[in-house]
Amino acid sequence: MPSHHPARSRRATERKGDVRERTILDTCEALLAQKGYDAMTVGDIAQGAGITRGALYFYFGSKQEVVTALVARTVEHLWERSRATAQTDEPRQAIAAAMRRTVELWNEHGLVMRTAIDLSLTVPEIGELWSHTADLFITAITAVLERAGIQAGTGPKQASAMARALCWMIERTFYHASQESRGELQKASSTCEHIWLISAGLVT
């Protein structure tokens, strides 16, 4: 048993192949936009990255692993930006800021986010990543709702459950809008913000 194909253990400081790895992910992202997940073949990715399939399997164990890594890369970026966002105390401002940031995220990474959502059922790894991301959003929305006077708690009409529903509303609405155009994304944002404000009791 030669210690062959670790496929996940090449760890050092800026190896030559780290560039390749990034190239592969970039190619994958491009192809995803072009042909979609199903139509995209491992051969396509390899070819796009300028290597053979065999070489690609040195870096990633499977097609799913490639896409998972791509999602992970994007999602990590989300988290960073999420942490870096200034926190406001005034709920109205907090909501406006959150929606503005969400529009940006979907503008920049709509494709990968849609892919992540699509695959979150069939690929457990991606499901994990996305559900964690959703939790971040839900927690943030919950906090805003509570600060706006919505009763805390997990009951069906309390902050936590409402935040969850609002999160899914935003996810799905943006998901569809980002397939259309930037304009749709902007409109979707306005609508979601409006419903969020109403739900928080900040608008009659």
Add this chain to the structure above:
Amino acid sequence: MPSHHPARSRRATERKGDVRERTILDTCEALLAQKGYDAMTVGDIAQGAGITRGALYFYFGSKQEVVTALVARTVEHLWERSRATAQTDEPRQAIAAAMRRTVELWNEHGLVMRTAIDLSLTVPEIGELWSHTADLFITAITAVLERAGIQAGTGPKQASAMARALCWMIERTFYHASQESRGELQKASSTCEHIWLISAGLVT
């Protein structure tokens, strides 16, 4: 060019193979619950239906076509029930009734509905079916909102756009809840109903 394999032209009054066709769809539904779409192979379906793969391809042109037919069958059932529902003028009652019906639908057909949603991107046929279904819901929600005093129109804060967002909220929330349990479905329903009521201005 022998006129072979029309695969969609066996039309007469209750042929022998119509039973087979139904058996195939039933098997497909069962397998879908058991192993999921990806893991489910055409061979599995055929075997479950008591025929060989070759025979199955006489009825359906592809795996996707089988699932599409299954979705179509379920969705048609939805439409029927949708038509048969009594229309109330009082918005509060209308909302309550709609949510009750939605819970029933997801209890009965949650699996196929989830599958439809998952495949609506990759299989255009299914996307068509589901988007039509969503339109029915959106139209209904819009009507209720307008009757409750929300301004009609397609602007971001007017009835139509709000109805769309609410529809996606319900879809996604039920989608997740129906993966868990009936109890979750009930809680989800309460939350969605609450937000819908608030958005309609029927609750402060």
Add this chain to the structure above:
DNA sequence: CAACAGAATCAACACCATGTCGATTAGACT
């Protein structure tokens, strides 16, 4: 009832994408 048509079924095949393996080259560090 015989014979014919079309419905229904099958076994075998070709194709294609995936993932695996052993062998080979390229790079970096003594």
Add this chain to the structure above:
DNA sequence: AGTCTAATCGACATGGTGTTGATTCTGTTG
């Protein structure tokens, strides 16, 4: 120069899909 490991390739095995031509079953009609 030598050697160890990262990186790459080509060839193979596997498994699922969809196709085809032959074959059986079933009902209808002269």
